[in-house]
Amino acid sequence: MSETVADDTTTSLQAKFPSATLRESLDHPAVNVPVGEAVAVLEWLKDEQGYDFLVDVTAVDWAENVSPRFTTVWHLYSTAKHTYIRVAADCADDADPVAPTVTQLWPAADWHERETFDLMGIKFEGHPDLRRILMWDGYPHHPLRKEFPLAGIETELPDIEVAEETEAKVIAAPMMGGPFVASNKGEMNMTDAEPRAKDESWNEKLPKPE
Amino acid sequence: MVSPNQDVAFDNKIEGDIVISRLDAVINWVRSNSMWPMPMGLACCAIELMGTASARFDIARFGAEVMRFSPRQSDCMIVAGTVTYKMAPHVRRIYDQMAEPKWVIAMGACASSGGMYRSYATLQGVDRIVPVDVYVSGCPPRPEALLDALIKLQDKVKRSPSLKNLTA
Structure with a gap:
């Protein structure tokens, strides 16, 4: 290889x-x-x-x-x-x-x-304008790095006013039942198998690790 | 809904020009049958929203054909698509700019719950930032489902105590 x-x-x-x-x-x-x-x-x-x-x-x-x-x-x-x-x-x-x-x-x-x-x-x-392009300015993480969990890390919303008004936050997404990853090796019957989250480190049964 | 009240006497000289009803019923009748949507089209659901507005499904039959791209002229925000955290504050600001009374339809799985996007970038349901009146399932929902949501929203508006809300 x-x-x-x-x-x-x-x-x-x-x-x-x-x-x-x-x-x-x-x-x-x-x-x-x-x-x-x-x-x-x-x-x-x-x-x-x-x-x-x-x-x-x-x-x-x-x-x-x-x-x-x-x-x-x-x-x-x-x-x-x-x-x-x-x-x-x-x-x-x-x-x-x-x-x-x-x-x-x-x-x-x-x-x-x-x-x-x-x-x-x-x-x-030497880049003329090295700003974030997909995530918002001020986002503290780099999401495709290996240590970053798929679900995300809790942070503040980009807009402070809206965050105060709605009390909403950027939360770690619930992993149970998604994202939709099914085995591609053929040992699973695709009609019976529910696609499972690859990262089951926490879901509705296992609490979220601190 | 609006029918002459037989118990009330009326002058036969103006008969036919006066209809007696409850103010609530009149206000709600007006509101529910001219519900101008704010099309918050953020993903593929917006294509179905366009289909709903077009000739075959014709949302104009329900008085909601006037898609207003100004929040100040619209009554009902149809959140059609995936709301990212980057977009979420803008959705909320546009909602804040809409004049009362205002309603929100969360169209499709993404707007209702984040859908299949269980990820760091996606708001897990638009109800975290705006109050949602009707949720529509589907990925994307068919135009009939959106029309049904609109009818349900109209029913909700028709049941609301509008006069009390106005004078409160």
Whole structure:
């Protein structure tokens, strides 16, 4: 399960950037690069190799006690060659991960990086406007991090006036009966089986842990 | 509902121009048959809401066809869709801007209870921030269900002591 995919681009990429290594992949060519060289590699791929389309900027949280914990991932597409390439870089700091911005290469990176910052907490250095994009300004957590429970963490509503008026809060969502996750391994009869919550750490029978 | 009261004598010169009724019944008759909705369309339920308003289902038959995109001109907020915590304060503010009397229909599973979105981002039922009069089940509800909700809301309005509320 450590397959790699190489093509002409990765070969010449490794010749040009000796620190780049092939990354495990089952579909497209993929490389790991040091985070300091990421922008140079992406710029080279864009200008010299024709990977002109930034498909996605995202990140991986490997787990709380793993180091390096966060990996930023860029997916590029060449509209001339019709091929993809994946570039990944481990972020140096596990508590406060930082990655370089690529907004100067692809303006489309702006909102992708804001989303990655919002949900994973990766700070993109040099980003022109690194605000949250999905959660509201002032939300204290990064919800796609591994330590964040699916149900959520109790916090205040974004609007203080409305919060006072309604006494409503952002609450941890009840997990019993949802979200709807059913086994896909075939041992369960789908017509009988009620989809179960994956996270049953608390539900209507087990109290919520403090 | 509004019928001449046979016990009250009337002048035959103006016969036919006067109908005697209770003020409550008149007020409620007016209110329930011109219930202008505030379409709070936040997700796929809004598509069914549009279907309900269109020719086949024709919510105009119940006097609720005038979708007002200004809260100041509307009577009934139809919350059609998933309310996220980010959106929730805006929903409440729009509700606050509506003039009394006002009602709320929670259309569909998401607006009623958070639906399948048991997550950190979704308000678990719009009744946490606004008082809901009618809940509609379904994901999304069919237009008939929304029409039924509207009829139920009209029944509720017709039963309400409007005059007492006005003078209180």
